[in-house]
Amino acid sequence: MEKKNTIPKKNPLSLQLNLSKFNSYMFEKATDEEKKQQDVMSESTTFFKDGMKKLFKNPLAVGSIIVLSLIILIIIFAPLIVPYSYEEILSVNGIRDKGAKNLAPFTYSKMEQQYIDAGGTRFPHIFGTDEQCRDYFIRVVYGTRVSLTVGFFASIIVLIIGMLYGSISGYLGGKVDLIMMRIVDIIYSLPDMLLIILLSVVLQTILNFSPGSLLDSLGTNMISLFIVFGLLYWVGMARLIRGQILSIKQNEYILAAKSIGAPTSRIIRRHILPNCISVIIISTALQIPSAIFTESYLSFVGLGVQSPMPSLGSLANAARGGLQNYPYKLLFPALMICLIVLSFNLLGDGLRDAFDPKLKR
């Protein structure tokens, strides 16, 4: 039962097209697909998704994510594959191998060669060995582990202290804020590196942990490094977060949200946090390379992690001794430091471009 013509009659005064000339069978209903094509709205995204999308469009940031994940995979799995340990002095069949000193990459000592010729298998020394007959590859791997751990935990400490201090100061405002920020000003103007050196020197002699405990295995130097970071480096973070909270608090949309009657929890969750989380993430990411730098610097000055535990800085520093004959021993840890720091820097830049709404062009 088809209606021949359902198109209403045209008002004679209307300027519209006279549709009564057409018949309804001349028209076709739009399919769902065609309807969708008309839709010009983009898919709804969250702030986080949007930032990630932008981040993955940045080749440098993607490259550094790949490099960092590769490094993390290596430091997790290499110790499972390589049969040597970082403090193990090489031996063949239980006999100490005295010829395995300062081997070049992928070479074997005489004893090892004899052992291989006799049908044994020996895992190659990918980076050679050091002057105490230890496999250098595994030492660099452990050094990277130590350096990254130091960097990571130092940033977490800085983040927690800085966030608490900064948000309390920014949230309360007024006199409390004034006093808290004066303290920050003073700590900020202290020369951090000199005080780190000073505290490390002293803490090393004071700190004594019961042998065998977790703290003892970390070594006093590492603990003093964390203490120093916790004492001095949080100031930058605290300032940053306070500034963020202060500036966000003054925005009109906060006032608007308040006037509609949004509860404080919602304002903090939906308006303040998303707006400062990007800054927090970026500066935490940028804190890691600076912590690694500091650690390698302290190792150079002789205040780094305790031997036999290696860190990238202490490995590079130890390699200066035999520099003329074995330059590759400096090269491996140094390259590792550069690679990690470079990747974190580029990733931090990428994160800033992707997540900082104020930089949107």
Add this chain to the structure above:
Amino acid sequence: MLKYIVKRVLLALLTILIICMITFFVMHAVPGGPFNREKALSQSTIDALNARYGLDKPLWSQFINYMRSLLKGDFGVSLKNGREIRDIIAESFPISARLGLTAMAFALSLGIIFGSAAAIMRNKWPDRVIVFFSTLFTAVPSFVLATLLLLIFSIKLGWVPVWTATETHYVLPVMALAAYPLAYTTRLSKTSMLDALSQDYIRTARSKGVPKWKIIFKHALKNSLIPVITYAGPQIAYIITGSMVVETVFTVGGIGTKFVSAINNRDYTLIMATTIFLATLMVIATMICDILYKLVDPRIKFD
């Protein structure tokens, strides 16, 4: 203006006092005293010595005594070789100062040139080359760079002789020391130049037909320099800490080398004195930079 300067100077003095306090009390937490020897002295001798040097007094009055002698320029004597620390500093500091100032001048001037050039030729090949190297050099620790420079230019190629006590060769140490601040200054001045070039007054000048070089040198450069000046303060701090490493690598007999060897020898009085000396230097330098910064830019309000 005067109010700001007074406030800034007071903050600096307070900071220096706090540094002295931290250094003094932290160092006193180290076990052992100056009279601990392999041959144990009798308790009465130690007591007599303590009384002689005022070490039996409470810590606070000892601190006041220490500050009093510091103000007179008396830093005490080194624990290891008994030399006057004042003499050690007087002899080694000029070398470090010369090294550091050269590196700073180098880093600042080249950094501004490179950064501005990169901003002006944005997205062309000189920009890409400059950005590549400045990103790379912010990731290289100074001791690695110093060691590599020493290895390549002094040992393998033999172009630059190694630093000796009698002969000084500033080229390599200055390069190693200046690399990081140079890279940082370049990045900084690039962003601030880009920022300056996008301002309205630049567009106005351009629309009035002012030649391009005049716009860059007269309008943009002047404004882009302000953030770079602010960085000069932290840069001094970086150069002082960096020089410890670079001086040690090149065996320069400056104050940095003395500091590192004092750490390794656990020469506590020398560590204490050099820390206070260098820290005071840093605080004063930052203070001067802050005041200069306010003087240079009339747009900054004084609160």
